[in-house]
Amino acid sequence: MTTSASNYDIVLLDIEGTTTPISFVHEALFPYVAHSVGEFLETKWTDPEVQTHVQAIAQQANEDVKDGIGSAIAIDLDADSSDEIRRKVLANVDWQMKADRKIGALKGLQGYMWRFGFESGTLKGEMYPDAVQAIERWVKAGKRVFIYSSGSVEAQKLIFGYSEHGDLLRYISGHYDTKVGPKTEDSSYKGIAKDIGVQPTRILFVSDNILEIQAADMAGLQTVVSIRPGNAPIKEDCKFQMTTDFMTIPL
Ligand SMILES: [Mg+2]
Numbered sequence: 001m002t003t004s005a006s007n008y009d010i011v012l013l014d015i016e017g018t019t020t021p022i023s024f025v026h027e028a029l030f031p032y033v034a035h036s037v038g039e040f041l042e043t044k045w046t047d048p049e050v051q052t053h054v055q056a057i058a059q060q061a062n063e064d065v066k067d068g069i070g071s072a073i074a075i076d077l078d079a080d081s082s083d084e085i086r087r088k089v090l091a092n093v094d095w096q097m098k099a100d101r102k103i104g105a106l107k108g109l110q111g112y113m114w115r116f117g118f119e120s121g122t123l124k125g126e127m128y129p130d131a132v133q134a135i136e137r138w139v140k141a142g143k144r145v146f147i148y149s150s151g152s153v154e155a156q157k158l159i160f161g162y163s164e165h166g167d168l169l170r171y172i173s174g175h176y177d178t179k180v181g182p183k184t185e186d187s188s189y190k191g192i193a194k195d196i197g198v199q200p201t202r203i204l205f206v207s208d209n210i211l212e213i214q215a216a217d218m219a220g221l222q223t224v225v226s227i228r229p230g231n232a233p234i235k236e237d238c239k240f241q242m243t244t245d246f247m248t249i250p251l
Helices: 020-043 046-068 082-098 104-119 129-140 152-161 186-196 208-220
Strands: 010-013 145-148 170-175 202-209 222-226
Touching: 010 129, 020 082, 020 104, 020 129, 020 170, 046 082, 104 152, 129 145, 129 152, 145 186, 152 170, 152 186, 170 186, 186 202, 186 208, 202 208, 208 222
Parallel strands: 010 145, 010 202, 145 170, 202 222
Antiparallel strands: none
16 A cells, blocks of 8 residues: 655654554553552552652542542542552552543553663563654654654653664654644644644644544644554545555655
8 A cells, every 4th residue: 555645844653553553552551550550559659759640640539539430439648548548549540541541640650650661671662663664764854753642752752762673762853642632633733733833734644543634634734544453444435545554655
């Protein structure tokens, strides 16, 4: 499959299902947190950064209880004992991870734990080889490559900084997460174009998610749909360009 994308200065890449197998997130990153969060909280409980994440999770849990969301359990940071707080934090993390909840408090703790996993060499960012080759080729051709993922900027930097192909951060000009807005809203892509300082039409966005592609298209970006093993199937009448190999995307 080839695409007709051309005349762009900026490449904006999604991660899951695009540069990296969706399975990496669900079979490596999330299980790492799920399996080690209990031990992690126990051994690092007094770490001030851990306590910052505990406070954020408690605040979120208390809001969730008020809003009747999920299996949220209220946490009273003043009245509960340390053990109670830790047990309730674990219970809240557990249901939120099972629900694949993308929320700031959870992402903060996950990101902090992933930093340890990557820095210790337990975790390495999995990349499709053609994505790595294409990123190198784009940068050599004078284009700038940015990342836009629902994973936090910190997690993005770990995946690219500690990848199986070495440190790829030197190729990446910047990172966006959902702080700029949801990936399915055109205003987010306009915001990114404005932040980079280019017209939306000068950006080529690559993602496996058709709702994201539609939003980027509405904002005026060029788009290519990433077709990878394990991605959600794309409807046959899809009007967007698609590729299975990023090296086929014209420079
Ligand atoms: Mg994706």
